[in-house]
Amino acid sequence: MSLHVDISLRLGTLDIEATLDVQPGEVVALLGPNGAGKSTTVRMLTTLLRPTAGRATVAGFDVATQANDVRRSIGVALQDAAIDPLMTGRELLDLQAVLYGIAPSAVRTRGDELLERVGLTAAADRRVGTYSGGMRRRLDLALSLIHQPTVLFLDEPTTGLDPMSRITLWEEVRRLNREGTTVLLTTQYLEEADQLADRVAIIDHGRIVREGTPTALKAEVGAPTLQVSVAADHVETARDVLARFGELRPTPEGTLGVGLSGGATVVTDVVRALDDAGAPVHHLELNEPSLDDVFAEATGYRLEGAGS
Amino acid sequence: MSKRSILAIVRQPALVLPSLIFPLFFAALGTSSFGRATALPGFPQVDSFLDFSLAGSVVQGVLFGSVTGGTALATDIELGFFDRLLATPTSRVSILLGRLAGAAAFGAAQALFFTVVLLPFGVSIKAGVAGVAVIVVSGALTAMAIGGFTAAMALRTGSSEAVQGSFPLLFIALFFSSAFFPRQNMDGAYKAVADANPISYLVEGIRGLTIEGFTAANVAKALLVPVGIGVASVALALRALRSRLAAR
Numbered sequence: 001m002s003l004h005v006d007i008s009l010r011l012g013t014l015d016i017e018a019t020l021d022v023q024p025g026e027v028v029a030l031l032g033p034n035g036a037g038k039s040t041t042v043r044m045l046t047t048l049l050r051p052t053a054g055r056a057t058v059a060g061f062d063v064a065t066q067a068n069d070v071r072r073s074i075g076v077a078l079q080d081a082a083i084d085p086l087m088t089g090r091e092l093l094d095l096q097a098v099l100y101g102i103a104p105s106a107v108r109t110r111g112d113e114l115l116e117r118v119g120l121t122a123a124a125d126r127r128v129g130t131y132s133g134g135m136r137r138r139l140d141l142a143l144s145l146i147h148q149p150t151v152l153f154l155d156e157p158t159t160g161l162d163p164m165s166r167i168t169l170w171e172e173v174r175r176l177n178r179e180g181t182t183v184l185l186t187t188q189y190l191e192e193a194d195q196l197a198d199r200v201a202i203i204d205h206g207r208i209v210r211e212g213t214p215t216a217l218k219a220e221v222g223a224p225t226l227q228v229s230v231a232a233d234h235v236e237t238a239r240d241v242l243a244r245f246g247e248l249r250p251t252p253e254g255t256l257g258v259g260l261s262g263g264a265t266v267v268t269d270v271v272r273a274l275d276d277a278g279a280p281v282h283h284l285e286l287n288e289p290s291l292d293d294v295f296a297e298a299t300g301y302r303l304e305g306a307g308s
Numbered sequence: 309m310s311k312r313s314i315l316a317i318v319r320q321p322a323l324v325l326p327s328l329i330f331p332l333f334f335a336a337l338g339t340s341s342f343g344r345a346t347a348l349p350g351f352p353q354v355d356s357f358l359d360f361s362l363a364g365s366v367v368q369g370v371l372f373g374s375v376t377g378g379t380a381l382a383t384d385i386e387l388g389f390f391d392r393l394l395a396t397p398t399s400r401v402s403i404l405l406g407r408l409a410g411a412a413a414f415g416a417a418q419a420l421f422f423t424v425v426l427l428p429f430g431v432s433i434k435a436g437v438a439g440v441a442v443i444v445v446s447g448a449l450t451a452m453a454i455g456g457f458t459a460a461m462a463l464r465t466g467s468s469e470a471v472q473g474s475f476p477l478l479f480i481a482l483f484f485s486s487a488f489f490p491r492q493n494m495d496g497a498y499k500a501v502a503d504a505n506p507i508s509y510l511v512e513g514i515r516g517l518t519i520e521g522f523t524a525a526n527v528a529k530a531l532l533v534p535v536g537i538g539v540a541s542v543a544l545a546l547r548a549l550r551s552r553l554a555a556r
């Protein structure tokens with residue numbers, strides 16, 4: 001097992017309890033909003049924060065008692081991508097090698113390979129201060145790989161990146177995974193979890209509230225969501241009508257949502273019933289279950305920027 | 309890590325120039341304004357006020373320069389670079405010592421800079437080349453000693469602003485020493501503080517090398533005073549590092 005996690009942390013208002021197992025070669029996404037405890041969990045697993053109780057092993061080593069063995073086995077790209085802006089990409093790779101006890105000359109070729117992989121060969125001798133956000137993240141990824149880790153932690157690897165940079169980074173993560181690297185990433189983007197992860201763990205208020213493959217999680221939610229909008233003074237009536245067709249679900253403001261227990265075929269019945277009740281439909285949308293629905297069902301609210 | 313500290317200095321000249329320019333400014337101001345003070349009874353025997361000033365300039369430059377290293381460490385903590393280092397298996401102590409080694413290299417460079425720059429203006433080092441070597445080593449040790457304090461502050465507070473706030477303290481420590489005026493010509497409380505201030509003895513060691521010559525007493529003061537301060541400050545910094553790591 002690449003990761004076995006059963007830890008809790010209480011620190012001021014922070015209260016986290018996480019249980020999770022990750023198999024070698026898996027990509028697992030911790031999905032949750034800001035403040036859910038994703039980064040704190042990663043900080044515990046990367047030996048930067050000590051859990052108050054419980055035990056976690058990474059690559060077979062205990063994070064509390066074998067911290068240095070853990071550090072040697074893992075690659076870490078933290079959320080802030082704190083990279084010294086005064087140094088060049090290549091200098092940072094050399095420094096990173098030294099920090100892992102590797103002579104920079106011994107990893108020169110690997111450094112060049114990594115720079116090429118992340119598309120930074122041309123910028124290698126420029127100061128990081130001149131890099132774009134996407135370039136910094138890619139350099140951060142290269143840095144985390146210099147010692148060929150078996151487990152890679154990516155804390156919100158694409159937050160704040162433009163769509164192109166995001167896709168480039170996704171491709172690189174997929175490639176690393178194909179080469180055998182186990183990846184634990186945190187994200188607040190549903191699409192990222194859907195695209196990259198073999199398994200998704202939804203984390204909310206410090207607790208993992210759902211866990212499984214994206215397909216299985218969506219199947220659990222089952223029914224497709226019908227989202228309707230009606231005139232403001234008909235909202236209450238419409239809510240009562242919709243409740244007859246299934247469980248109400250959270251949808252964007254100004255709309256109502258229902259998980260159709262009778263499936264997509266009952267849409268016409270719903271529209272007719274609303275019409276009969278004097279709440280004619282202005283707009284409607286039928287959505288097959290998505291990770292967003294899984295998230296909403298598990299937490300009672302939707303992730304901001306859903307589907308982005 | 310020490311290489312990184314040096315790169316940071318070389319690539320941010322605006323941050324370190326003040327610690328190079330101000331001491332020269334003070335030396336020039338002192339020489340033009342207090343030149344005749346050398347005639348005061350009790351003032352050390354010097355060829356010029358500049359000979360007297362050199363030691364003050366070196367110590368002033370190194371002291372102020374040491375704030376830069378502490379500030380950089382605090383910035384690393386603020387921005388998360390420190391975490392990047394901690395996530396690697398490198399020794400925690402070497403993260404601190406690397407910084408201090410960088411500070412020492414800069415201190416040595418500063419000491420050499422002031423000596424060389426003031427030479428054409430008539431400074432003569434009575435202790436000769438060996439004396440200059442001792443002054444350079446003293447600069448390195450002093451930078452490390454004061455760097456220990458600023459690093460301890462950085463590790464305790466994790467705030468670059470707090471570290472920069474130590475600047476006035478260093479200025480006071482320097483002002484209440486014999487950096488700008490000989491203790492022999494001081495009086496009262498000012499003299500009492502300067503007598504108790506280890507920086508006075510450091511300055512006088514370097515000054516002795518400049519205006520008297522290469523004596524065991526001068527070498528001892530120039531080297532042992534910063535070693536003494538350094539032992540205390542590095543111990544403080546190591547303690548601060550331990551408590552920062554334990555709070556995780």
